[in-house]
Structure formats: structure tokens, C-alpha cells
Amino acid sequence: MATRDLTLVALFAVLTTACAQLSVTLPVLTSVPFTLQVLGVLMAGAILGARRGFLSQLLYLLLGFVGLPVFAGFTGGPAALVGPTAGYLWSFPLAAWLTGLAADRTGRRERGVAVLTTLYAGMLAGIVVIYLCGVIGLSVTGAVPNLRTAVRVGILPFLWFDLFKALVAGLVAVRLYGVVR
Secondary structure: OOOOHHHHHHHHHHHHHOOOOOOOOOOOOOOOEOOOOOHHHHHHHHHHHHHHHHHHHHHHHHHOOOOOOOOOOOOOOOHHHOOOHHHHHHHHHHHHHHHHHHHHHOOOOOOOHHHHHHHHHHHHHHHHHHHHHHHHHHHHHOOOOOOOHHHHHOOOHHHHHHHHHHHHHHHHHHHHHHHHH
């Protein structure tokens, strides 16, 4: 992998880290914190493409695993990767990869509605994976009593916010295509 690619992978791992620190927990709605992590994940895939987007999020998880405080609330360590929000974290490489597949299909210099439609389809697939893994994680760790509650606290409060993040990520990605790709 070229130095430029390694630098971009590291840069987007750092971007996801920064997005994770912008965190708010609203106990009335859910115990899962609201962060901008999904924005970082979607931007990694949309701007870097499938391979580099996947690697950036894998690096993000590795940095957290070794104890660096990269996860929401400046947390890190192996415990974060087996706790209630672990499913969300583990989904990030796959979500970036799916988003990146859509970005790779759009071409490097194309613009317009068709590009955004393809890109948003990939982002929607990425969000679905994040939610699916997140809900499974909430259920498996015993953080919630059943699947219905997992959906209620792990998806519903976040849906509109994450769709807005996808909108922002898509618009930013299209503007940066020529610069980064």
C-alpha cells in the first residue's frame, strides 16, 4: 500500500475518533450515546472507497483495542469491544466497505443525482449493517431484555439523525472526490 493510502487510512481513523468524542447521552431516549461516529464511518467509505474505508475503520478498532481512548467518551481497551455498544463498533469496517463499494461504482469524477443516489444507497446499506450489528450486540450482552427493546433503544432514537449524517457525508464526499481519490 502506498504512503498516500496509508496516510488517508490513518486520517480517517482519526476522523472517526474525533467524531466519537462529540457524544451526548439522552437517558430518556436510550442508553446508547448519540455521536458523530457514523458520519466518520460513512465518510471513510464514501471518500476512500471500499478497501481503504474498510482499513480505516479496522485501524480505528485496533487503536481502541490496544487501549487508546478513541471510542465515545474517550474510552478504549478490549472491554469496549465486548460491551453493550460493541456491535455498533464491530460493524464499522463492514459499513465503510459497503459505502465504499457504492462510491467505487460511481466513478472518480462523476457528479449529479445518479452519483448521489448510488452513494446514498451504499450509505443506507452501511447504516442497516450498523443497526443490525448494534441491536444484536445490545441483545447478546444483556443490555436490553429483548429484541423489541433493542430496536426501540438502539435504532429508533438514531434513525433520522443518522440519515442526516448520510446526507452530509454524501455532499462532502462528492465535493472531495477529485481531491482524495
